[in-house]
Amino acid sequence: MKNQSNTAPRAALGAILGGIAITASLGAGFSPAAHAQGAYPNKTIRMIIPLAAGSAVDNAARILVQKMSVNLGQSIVVENITGASGIIGADKLAKSAPDGYTIGGFNDSVMTMVPQITPNLPWNILKDFEPVSLAATIEWGLAVSPNAPYKTAGELISAAKAAPGKINYASGGNGSPQHIGMAVFASQAGISMTHVPYKGATPAAVDVAGGVVPVTMQGLATINSLVRGGKLRLIGVPMKARHPAYPDAPTISDSGLPGFEFNSWFTVMAPAGTPKDIINKLQSEIAKALADPDLKEKYAAQGLTPRGSTPDELAAATRDQLAKYARVVKEANIKAE
Numbered sequence: 007m008k009n010q011s012n013t014a015p016r017a018a019l020g021a022i023l024g025g026i027a028i029t030a031s032l033g034a035g036f037s038p039a040a041h042a043q044g045a046y047p048n049k050t051i052r053m054i055i056p057l058a059a060g061s062a063v064d065n066a067a068r069i070l071v072q073k074m075s076v077n078l079g080q081s082i083v084v085e086n087i088t089g090a091s092g093i094i095g096a097d098k099l100a101k102s103a104p105d106g107y108t109i110g111g112f113n114d115s116v117m118t119m120v121p122q123i124t125p126n127l128p129w130n131i132l133k134d135f136e137p138v139s140l141a142a143t144i145e146w147g148l149a150v151s152p153n154a155p156y157k158t159a160g161e162l163i164s165a166a167k168a169a170p171g172k173i174n175y176a177s178g179g180n181g182s183p184q185h186i187g188m189a190v191f192a193s194q195a196g197i198s199m200t201h202v203p204y205k206g207a208t209p210a211a212v213d214v215a216g217g218v219v220p221v222t223m224q225g226l227a228t229i230n231s232l233v234r235g236g237k238l239r240l241i242g243v244p245m246k247a248r249h250p251a252y253p254d255a256p257t258i259s260d261s262g263l264p265g266f267e268f269n270s271w272f273t274v275m276a277p278a279g280t281p282k283d284i285i286n287k288l289q290s291e292i293a294k295a296l297a298d299p300d301l302k303e304k305y306a307a308q309g310l311t312p313r314g315s316t317p318d319e320l321a322a323a324t325r326d327q328l329a330k331y332a333r334v335v336k337e338a339n340i341k342a343e
Contacts, residue, residue, distance in 0.1 A: 056095020226309025
């Protein structure tokens with residue numbers, strides 16, 4: 007993250023994770039004269055998503071870029087480049103031309119979780135990318151297959167205590183948010199469960215719906231259609247209060263594990279060296295899209311909370327989140343498998 011100020015507000019992380027929306031700054035003015043090829047953008051922009059189609063970040067990104075494309079009068083296409091818990095797609099972005107025509111839609115797993123358990127990454131999140139904006143937080147749910155006997159988080163915890171290591175949970179891969187979220191849940195509850203990693207959150211959710219694995223913790227945007235279709239049963243949300251789109255699901259805090267909260271990020275990033283005026287242009291367009299009532303409605307229905315941030319706020323939050331998950335990985339003894 008080159009040229010980022012170290013004076014960014016340290017309260018950024020608390021605002022992101024504590025449910026308080028960050029006020030999106032529109033950034034500095036864009037200077038068309040700085041680019042000899044004409045005003046940016048003058049051709050299609052590609053957004054690399056290093057995660058599976060249908061994942062929470064993918065869903066959030068497609069809603070956002072649709073609105074941005076209309077506002078900009080220029081196409082933004084989403085390309086899913088998956089593999090290795092997001093490492094491959096992130097590497098593709100890191101090695102792309104820093105001209106604003108290839109950007110990325112990341113979650114905080116790629117940014118701050120995977121680096122904790124993966125030695126010799128081909129990129130450094132703090133050096134090889136420019137932060138653009140936190141676009142949304144992804145609210146989460148604890149879900150089970152329809153035939154699973156657990157009706158609440160408390161019942162799941164009780165069953166796991168009675169049979170240590172016998173209950174499996176599905177995640178989108180080692181170091182994924184689903185892995186981290188459930189590992190922290192298990193650690194705080196004092197239980198042992200067995201991790202079953204998949205190549206993406208969506209196939210993990212599908213196998214839970216099919217009864218192959220009994221439980222998962224995932225972004226609501228990923229499991230929304232399965233929950234609505236009765237193929238997954240939502241037994242808790244790791245939030246301070248019930249989610250308005252899922253009023254029948256109790257909070258995990260109220261139903262089995264007091265104080266437990268968890269969510270994840272959808273951020274927009276660019277390759278290191280992308281000109282500052284392009285970063286500011288993208289950030290201002292993201293802020294404009296996030297303020298649109300239609301986008302807000304679509305995000306709410308998916309379990310997404312629109313946020314918005316300055317590049318410096320996202321840089322500060324990333325540094326804080328890296329430190330936080332270094333502690334989490336050590337305390338929960340999470341290792342690459």
